[in-house]
Amino acid sequence: MADTALDQLKRSGRIVVVGASLAGLRAAEVMREKGFAGSLTLVGDERHEPYDRPPLSKQVLLGKAEADGTLLPRRLDIDAEWRLGVAATGLDMAARTVKLADGEEVPYDRLLIATGVRARPWPNEAEGELDGVFTLRTREDGAGLARALAAGPRRVLVIGAGFTGSEIASACRERGLEVTVAERGDGPLVGALGGVIGAVAAELHRENGVDLRTGIMVTALEGDSTGRVRAAHLSDGTTLECDVVVVSLGAQRNTEWLTGSGLGAGPRGIACDAGCRAFDLRGIVTDDIYVAGDVARSPHALFGYQFLSLEHWGNAVAQAETAAHNMLSEGTDRRPHLWVPAFWSSQFGVNIKSVGVPSMGSEIMITQGSRSERRFTAVYGYQGRVIGAVTFDNGRWLQFYEKQIEACAPFPPPFTTVDRRPDGQRPIPADFPDPSLPTHGPTITLSGYSPADRRIATFTPAGH
Numbered sequence: 426m427a428d429t430a431l432d433q434l435k436r437s438g439r440i441v442v443v444g445a446s447l448a449g450l451r452a453a454e455v456m457r458e459k460g461f462a463g464s465l466t467l468v469g470d471e472r473h474e475p476y477d478r479p480p481l482s483k484q485v486l487l488g489k490a491e492a493d494g495t496l497l498p499r500r501l502d503i504d505a506e507w508r509l510g511v512a513a514t515g516l517d518m519a520a521r522t523v524k525l526a527d528g529e530e531v532p533y534d535r536l537l538i539a540t541g542v543r544a545r546p547w548p549n550e551a552e553g554e555l556d557g558v559f560t561l562r563t564r565e566d567g568a569g570l571a572r573a574l575a576a577g578p579r580r581v582l583v584i585g586a587g588f589t590g591s592e593i594a595s596a597c598r599e600r601g602l603e604v605t606v607a608e609r610g611d612g613p614l615v616g617a618l619g620g621v622i623g624a625v626a627a628e629l630h631r632e633n634g635v636d637l638r639t640g641i642m643v644t645a646l647e648g649d650s651t652g653r654v655r656a657a658h659l660s661d662g663t664t665l666e667c668d669v670v671v672v673s674l675g676a677q678r679n680t681e682w683l684t685g686s687g688l689g690a691g692p693r694g695i696a697c698d699a700g701c702r703a704f705d706l707r708g709i710v711t712d713d714i715y716v717a718g719d720v721a722r723s724p725h726a727l728f729g730y731q732f733l734s735l736e737h738w739g740n741a742v743a744q745a746e747t748a749a750h751n752m753l754s755e756g757t758d759r760r761p762h763l764w765v766p767a768f769w770s771s772q773f774g775v776n777i778k779s780v781g782v783p784s785m786g787s788e789i790m791i792t793q794g795s796r797s798e799r800r801f802t803a804v805y806g807y808q809g810r811v812i813g814a815v816t817f818d819n820g821r822w823l824q825f826y827e828k829q830i831e832a833c834a835p836f837p838p839p840f841t842t843v844d845r846r847p848d849g850q851r852p853i854p855a856d857f858p859d860p861s862l863p864t865h866g867p868t869i870t871l872s873g874y875s876p877a878d879r880r881i882a883t884f885t886p887a888g889h
């Protein structure tokens with residue numbers, strides 16, 4: 426049988442992966458598993474081999490793991506050329522090359538972009554550079570913050586009560602440290618889970634000794650004469666003395682290096698189709714550039730074909746596997762990335778898990794357990810169907826609701842359960858903040874329907 430282009434690619438093609446972390450590594454492994462024998466190059470701007478980030482806000486801050494001890498396990502030897510500590514700075518789609526910060530140009534036949542996100546910095550650069558002010562995304566961030574907590578600060582201020590901010594506050598309390606959490610919204614986790622669950626999260630914070638201040642903004646950070654942070658000014662006119670500040674204001678997508686490349690990349694991520702193929706700026710799908718992980722935004726049939734951006738560990742792995750499969754498959758063998766979003770967090774001794782897209786929900790109903798016991802399952806409804814679920818120490822129900830979401834099951838759920846309690850008999854408004862207002866960063870962003878959301882001012886259709 427004649428050698429196809431795909432056979433040639435598999436035998437001697439060149440695949441480049443930009444972003445050498447969770448998604449990049451997993452994709453590389455799948456490519457080798459699928460028999461890709463050509464050259465494989467992984468480009469990563471961090472100096473380290475791929476490591477795991479979730480422990481950075483959990484075990485590492487508690488001193489139970491070292492920040493440099495979270496390397497991701499390798500499922501197989503991927504026989505790749507590693508270009509670590511060097512950033513990709515440009516992409517030439519016509520010449521099929523990736524430009525690196527050291528001036529080198531790396532040619533590719535297929536490119537996977539998995540450049541993830543970075544922590545949103547404190548908006549005032551000088552204040553953000555004060556000693557004792559941290560963000561948390563990288564191994565260095567984790568090591569630095571763990572050291573600062575181990576030194577026994579008098580008070581830690583966490584700005585933003587999303588998942589990461591709440592986990593940091595929880596770690597501080599477990600270490601016996603005084604901690605204040607300042608949150609612009611009505612409660613912790615409201616961007617991701619809405620006000621009803623946010624109220625439960627607020628109780629958790631307070632019961633565990635967190636000085637939680639909601640509806641408040643930090644307006645300025647103040648340093649002492651040595652350049653160390655000493656206080657924060659708040660929008661209610663008060664001043665808080667603190668010697669460690671953790672800025673936990675969500676994430677920004679690492680897409681700037683693609684500016685001018687013609688790819689559909691921007692602040693909301695890189696748009697791709699359900700098969701992980703990137704769109705160009707005109708909304709036309711490419712066939713040689715793929716996207717996976719936190720930097721991707723892709724349409725999902727279960728959620729109205731909206732483009733979803735997810736900051737979920739499991740999504741990065743699943744999308745990387747699909748991208749790698751599709752990069753080495755003919756059209757009809759390709760498969761869609763239709764992973765049902767799922768996320769976990771542990772804070773204040775409670776295991777929180779979610780499935781689906783709670784932030785699409787307009788109503789919520791407790792279906793198992795009760796909020797007062799902090800052990801419950803809550804289901805989110807959207808236009809009469811189940812769209813998401815969250816569990817507090819009740820994870821065994823998650824799979825059941827995942828199936829309900831996949832089946833577009835009706836909301837409110839018609840079934841009765843053995844342990845339904847009085848506070849869960851009827852749906853109530855889920856109480857999400859106005860989506861046009863910035864929050865500390867939901868872990869799922871619904872980013873509309875358009876494949877490439879830049880204004881196409883420079884685009885002139887042929888013949889006009």
Ligand SMILES: Cc1cc2nc3c(=O)[nH]c(=O)nc-3n(C[C@H](O)[C@H](O)[C@H](O)COP(=O)(O)OP(=O)(O)OC[C@H]3O[C@@H](n4cnc5c(N)ncnc54)[C@H](O)[C@@H]3O)c2cc1C
Binds near residue numbers: 446471679739
């Ligand atoms: C503190 C913390 C706690 C978390 N906890 C949880 C949790 O409990 N549950 C959960 O589901 N998820 C959690 N997450 C999220 C999870 O870690 C991410 O979803 C996952 O890391 C995404 O993997 P990724 O490979 O897409 O992106 P990333 O891990 O962000 O990796 C992208 C890589 O690309 C590199 N890069 C960026 N730009 C360039 C460039 N131009 N050239 C070369 N390299 C570049 C980056 O430096 C980085 O190394 C947590 C994240 C953090 C930071």
